[in-house]
Amino acid sequence: MPPVITRLDGMWTWDSWPEIEAQVRDLRNANELVRAQQTAAKKNQAEAHATAWASRRGAAAV
Secondary structure, three states: OOOOOOOOOOOOOOOHHHHHHHHHHHHHHHHHHHHHHHHEEEEEEHHHHHHHHHHHHHHHHO
């Protein structure tokens, strides 16, 4: 009979679970930071567009 593989490289164990949880927590924090940056960038872009349109409308009215 062929050998039975009981452990593969990269498999998690209960001993490695706290490390995995820490990595997941770090990834979630990094994702939250990126989402906040993207939200701020979208808001700034929207404000810049609104300002540009307001100035165009003002110039067209004059």
